Amino acid sequence: MGTTTPKQSLRACCAAHTLHDGLSDLTYVLLPLLAQTFGLSLAQVGMIRAAHRTAMAAFQIPAGLIAERFGPRNLLAAGTAMAGVAFVMLGHASGFWMILAALFCAGIGSAVQHPLSSSIISHAFPEAGRRTALGTYNLFGDVGKFAFGGLLSLLLMFSLPWQGSVIGFGLIGIATAVPVFFWVSNQTQDHAAGARTTPSSTGWGIRNTRGFTALCLIEIIDSSTRTGFLTLIAFLLIDKGLSTGWATLAVPLVLVGGMAGKFACGVIAERLGIVRTIVITEIATGIGILAAVALPGIGTLLLLPLLGVVLQGTSSVLYATIGDLVEPGRLPRTFGLFYTLGSLCGIAAPLGYGLIGDHAGVANAVTLIGIMVLMTLPLCAVLRPAVSAEPMQI
Secondary structure, three states: OOOOOHHHHHHHHHHHHHHHHHHHHHHHHHHHHHHHHHOOOHHHHHHHHHHHHHHHHHOHHHHHHHHHHHOHHHHHHHHHHHHHHHHHHHHOOOOHHHHHHHHHHHHHHHHOHHHHHHHHHHHHOOOOOHHHHHHHHHHHHHHHHHHHHHHHHHHHHOOOOHHHHHHHHHHHHHHHHHHHHHHOOOHHHHHHHHHHOOHHHOOOOEOOHHHHHHHHHHHHHHHHHHHHHHHHHHHHHHHOOOOHHHHOOHHHHHHHHHHHHHHHHHHHHHHHOHHHHHHHHHHHHHHHHHHHHHOOHHHHHHHHHHHHHHHHHHHHHHHHHHHHHEOHHHHHHHHHHHHHHHHHHHHHHHHHHHHHHHHHOHHHHHHHHHHHHHHHHHHHHHHHHHOOOOOOOO
């Protein structure tokens, strides 16, 4: 197989991200249909969603470890095909347990995508352009969420059976595995295999433990802020007197801004530097969240797309910084660890901030979210010396 270009690898990973995030968010549209078709209880609906998310969270680190032996490209293509096959199974499901098994398998297949695609892109763009490339990749995940969910909703509006639509999406997944296999650079596998024999790449391959720890703590706070805010913002708007219909627009407005932010923040980091960009986006996020609490309902609604730019955009900078702190041959497992931290925060933060909202009020809970994000600033001071290319001033 001939050598492919970094841009081809980026295109393949963007296609995989679009597919996997699209399939993952299809479950939100499918859950009421599955409940109606098979007479499921709300507890069973919760188990179905939890099975998919748990599989994704649990298999990210193993995916990174397995990829170091069999190659990130091979495992990414296999996981993509597996997710497609799982949705074909879902389209043929005859009851609760088959649905549960299909979505658990889909979660395993999708678990490989984030850590391996990020690793592949970091190999393809080892120096200049990595943050822009990962920002572009990050953007396409949101494109998939909107495109797949919107397309399924449109098909359902025309009274097409959901089973046939789901099978069609599964076949798209299987087909996507082909360009993933042929477009991703062979050098990714060769580089990883060679790095396994290098003494400096033993263990996790972390070059700077202090800097990597700071980066992980920033990710924990940033991810908790993002998921906590997205969970409570609609309730905050209702508390301000907006109708439920208007309040449900909150999350889409944040995500629209986030699509621009994920790309823009990667580009900005190439020019301003890593730490400077994180500081700017996290301060802007904190101020924006506190302003969302202080403004009247309509003002908050208008603010949300701008807030989404910084709330969602910081993640592109954080993911791209891993390549500065970790040996190339250990990127798959380290990305697996990093994405697992984010997944766990996505489970814990909504629960924790929700409990605070129940006891102290939703406005106070959102205020706390806006204050907590500023805890990333002292961590940025710890991260700065570990990033060799970072400008000295913040």
